[in-house]
Structure formats: structure tokens, C-alpha cells
Amino acid sequence: MHFRAEAIVLAVRQHGEHGAVVRALTADHGLQPGYVRGGRSRRLRPVLQPGNLVLGEWRARAPDQLAQLSIELIESHAASHAEPLPAAALEWVTALTATALPEAQPYPRLHAALSGVIGAIAAAPAARGWALALARYELLLLAELGFGLDLGVCVASGASDDLAFVSPKSGGAVSRGAAFGYEDRLFPLPSELLSGGDADWGAILAALRITGHFLDRDILADTRTDPRDARNRLVDRLKRAVA
Template identity: 65%
Template sequence: MHLSSPAIVLSVRPHGEHGAIVRALTPRDGVQPGYVRGGRSRAIRPVLQPANAILGEWRARTDVQLAALTVELVHSRAPLFDEALPAAALEWLTALTATLLPEAQPYPQIYAALDAVVDAVEAAPSARGWAGSIARYELLLLAELGFGLALEECVVTGAREHLAFVSPKSGGAVSRAAASGYEARLLALPAFLQAGGEAGWNEVFAGLAITRHFLERDLLTGRAAEVLAARGRLVERLQRAVA
């Protein structure tokens, strides 16, 4: 097994006295684990920061053996971890991706989306510029893993206009007219989840409420639910930024 590819670092776990086991997302070969010799050294540790863009080279004698991984830094996002909000965003994005994606399965859309949202966190002058993209990324993960929401038309009437809610049971959109009298049982659907574009803070939090509900129900169960603590820290810091 020999693979050379650009990748985004997702997680790093110490192994032995000096090494580290790294999981990184590649464009064509999905999540790839590898053992980095000296991964805990002062020279290599900054390269293995989650969210960093690297060029990785994985080598193993067999497909079932943990590959030896050598890394070259392409772009460091380490400075973002000195700021509370960007740090919380990158921690959540990488932890969620590492938790949900199976190894060695190609997810080119997820790679492109993660790369884009991490770039947005790095480039935007405030969280307002990237917070909505977190919800859209979570929505993509749900879809790619078989739990996509049906937001194109009303699940009750088939109408494509005035979609204002999401059913927490079916994951389908509900029009304002069809929701009459049942609004309290439904999740508010912000327009940016369908059409993209900018979102106000109320819309951002509404979008995050939708994706959290379905992530918790369908994907983050059992031990995987532990990763939700990182999401809680992110949302708490976003709420503080608005207050």
C-alpha cells in the first residue's frame, strides 16, 4: 500500500513515547490513518494540528497494516487556535468528521466542503461570516451518510413555496400553511439552508438546532455522542458573541 495525497488533519492520538496515530481526510481515498514516527516531537507536532492542510505519504506492506505516515505541511491553521471562536469551530469540524466517516471510503464532496468551511473560518473577520456554513456542512454530512433531509418541498402538501418548518420525525420540510396549529412541534427552517447566502444570527441558531437534532438522533449515538461536547462549546461561544 502506497498513497500520496493532500489531506486535512482530523485527529492526533499519542502512541508510544514519541509517535502519534493521525487520521486525515484525503480527497479521493477518504479518511486514512497512519503512524507518524516522532509525531510528538517539537518539530512535527505543529504540523499535526487538526485542520492543517498537509501532503501525506502512507506506506504499508499490506492493506490491513497500519501505514507509516510521513507529512509535509502545506498550510498551517495553528494561529486560529489562539482565538476562542475559530478554535471551537475547527475543533468541532474535525472531531465530527473524524467520528462519523468510515476509513478508506471516498467522500470528495465532504473533503471539498470541509476545506471550504475551514477556509471561511480562517478568512472571515467575524463568526457571522462563517457560522452558517457550519450548519450547511453538518447538513451535507447527514446527506452523504444516508440521513439527508428533504427540504425541497412540503412533506404534507408537496408545495415548494413558503417552506418554514422541518418535521423532527420525518426530516421533511413543512409549509407555513400546513404547519398551522402545529408550529410548536416543528423546527423552524431558515432560508439559507435551502438557498444559501448570508444568514442572521437567529437563522444560524435555527439551522444549528435542526442539524443537531438529526445528528443526535441518527448518527451521534452511543460513544459517538461524546463528540457533542465540542459542539456545545462552539454554540456557547457563538451565543456569547451575539450577546
């Protein structure tokens, strides 16, 4: 195996005294691990921060062998790591992606969306500028992995108008009329989760509550590494920012 590709650094794990195993997301080759010689050095530590865009070269003699990986920095997001809320968002979204995706399967829509979220985190002066994009990325990841929510029509009536809630069991939308009397058992559905655009904090937190529930149930419950603490820290910081 030998290829070069731009990649988003997702996770870095110490390996031996001086090296590191890096997991990075490419557009055409999917999630790719690789061993970076000297990955713990003063020169490479800033390059191997999660969220950074790098040019990687993977080399392996056999398909089942951990590739040797050399990396050059294309774009750093060190400034985002220096701020509490952006740092928490980068920690979560990269850890989620590294945990959820299988290796070597391309997900070009997720790669493009993740690049957009990271760019929004870097560019937006406040969390309201990227928090909804993060929730929409989580929604896309669920769909790409086969756990998409059916938010186009009411799961009870089949109607496509006045959709105001989401069933925590089926993941389907529920209209306001069909939800009457059961509202406390459903998630409020902010329209911005589907349409994007500007959203107030109430809509953002409602969107994150929906995606968090289904990520926890369908993606993260049986994973070997559990990044949910990172998400909890992020949501707690967002709530404190609103208060």
C-alpha cells in the same frame, strides 16, 4: 499500500512514548489513519494540528496494517487555533468528520466542503462569516451518509412553496399552512440553510439547531467516540457572541 496525497488533518492521538496516530481526510482515498513516528515532537506538533493541510505519504505492507505516515506541512491554521471561536469551530468540524466517516471511502464533496469551511474560518473576521457554512457542511455530511433531510417539498401536503418548518421526526420540510397549530413541535426552517448567503444570527442558530438534532439522532448516538461536547462548547460560545 503506498500513496501520496494532500490531506486535511482531522484527529491526532498519542501512540507510545513519541508517536501519534493521525486521521486525515484525502479527496481520493477518503479518511485515512496512519502512524507518525515522532508525532509528539516539538517539530511535528504544530504540523499535526486539526485543520492543517498537509502532504502525506502512507505506506503499509498489508491492507489491514496501520500505515506508516510521513507528513509535510502545506498550510497551517495555527492563527485560527489561537482565537476562541475559530478554535472551537475547528475542533468540532474536524472531530465530527473523523468520527462520522468510515475509513478509505472517498467523499470528494465533503472533502471540498470541509476545505471551504476551514478556509472561511481562517479568512472571516467574525463568526457570522463562517457559522452558516458550518451548518451547511453538517447538512451535507448527513446527506452523504444517507441521512439527508427532505427540504424541497412539504412532507404533509407535497407543496413546494412557503416552506417554513422542519419536522424533527421525519426530517421533512413543512409549509406554513400545514404547520398551523403545530409550530411549537417543529423547527423553524431558515431559507439560508438551503441557499447559503448572508444570514442573521437568528437564522444561523436555527440552522445549527436543525443539523444538531439530526446529527445527534442519526450519526453520533452510537459512535465510540463522542464529539458532541465540542459542538456544545461551540454553540454556547456563538450564543454568547450574539448576546
